[in-house]
Amino acid sequence: ENRELTIKRSKAVGEPPFMLGISVLEALSMAVASVADYRECPRLNTPATPECVLMAVERLRAEA
Secondary structure, three states, X not given: OOOOOOHHHOOOOXXXXXXXXXXXXXXXXXXXXXXXXXXXXXXXOOOOOHHHHHHHHHHHHHHO
């Protein structure tokens, strides 16, 4: 148990790395969306391997 006087006893060490990973996924998603001029939101699953990113780009190119 965290006995320090913090907000709701938070330790603030586990959340930032998790949230930073989400920002990378969002940046990749926006880069893929630029292929279709941001008209569609790409289906980019996790983990976003290079192969998954390439498949998402190819899907958007095929639909355009």
